[in-house]
Amino acid sequence: MMAGRPTKEKLELITQKIRPFPDFPSKGIVFRDICPILKDPAALNAVIELFEEHVRETCPGVQMIVGLDARGFLFGPLLAQRLGVGFVLVRKKGKLPGPTTSVSYTLEYGKAEVEIQEDAIEAGQKVLLIDDLLATGGTLYAACELMKKLKAEVLGCLVVIELTDLKGAERIKPNHVFSLVQY
Numbered sequence: 001m002m003a004g005r006p007t008k009e010k011l012e013l014i015t016q017k018i019r020p021f022p023d024f025p026s027k028g029i030v031f032r033d034i035c036p037i038l039k040d041p042a043a044l045n046a047v048i049e050l051f052e053e054h055v056r057e058t059c060p061g062v063q064m065i066v067g068l069d070a071r072g073f074l075f076g077p078l079l080a081q082r083l084g085v086g087f088v089l090v091r092k093k094g095k096l097p098g099p100t101t102s103v104s105y106t107l108e109y110g111k112a113e114v115e116i117q118e119d120a121i122e123a124g125q126k127v128l129l130i131d132d133l134l135a136t137g138g139t140l141y142a143a144c145e146l147m148k149k150l151k152a153e154v155l156g157c158l159v160v161i162e163l164t165d166l167k168g169a170e171r172i173k174p175n176h177v178f179s180l181v182q183y
């Protein structure tokens, strides 16, 4: 049923479910909350179908979906299942057991460090990164650096929301970002 819905309708369904919260988590930030998307199966399905369509058209050789802590974990495994590929976690530092490698980065509202298990991805594997939102691009940039360390081939990045004024797409170049909703 959902697959038959036009793209425009799917995008409207998703956009309606994104809530803005001014001045969260600090003054001047408009926080774009994706929680209502998760509460609505049709909206969540629309997100996954639009990502799936894009990936099947533009990255048919993808071998692994790499999700970013924490909200990339909400969409990544669903997409990976649809595509019939695996899912790997990029986590905030200190959460993963065994040998890991890490990269630090700055956020729209803070500083952090991400890490991945060293054996999560094999050299040469084709991966797509996924997160809920692209702001300054610091997080995705750091995740792309992790991919470099593991010698993975990044086919692109997927986000539900892109905050275009913050120029995250510039930051992660030459990697490409596909976003569903832009502000």
Ligand SMILES: O=P(O)(O)OC[C@H]1O[C@H](OP(=O)(O)OP(=O)(O)O)[C@H](O)[C@@H]1O
Binding pocket: 068, 069, 070, 071, 072, 106, 107, 108, 131, 132, 133, 134, 135, 136, 137, 138, 139, 140, 168
């Ligand atoms: O493009 P950037 O400026 O790097 O910002 C985007 C990142 O910020 C948010 O995560 P956050 O670090 O708040 O963590 P969370 O997902 O654990 O809430 C968001 O989910 C992205 O991962």
Ligand SMILES: Nc1ncnc2[nH]cnc12
Binding pocket: 029, 030, 031, 032, 033, 108, 109, 133, 135, 163
């Ligand atoms: N404005 C924003 N809304 C939600 N998540 C974010 N992560 C970084 N900036 C954000």
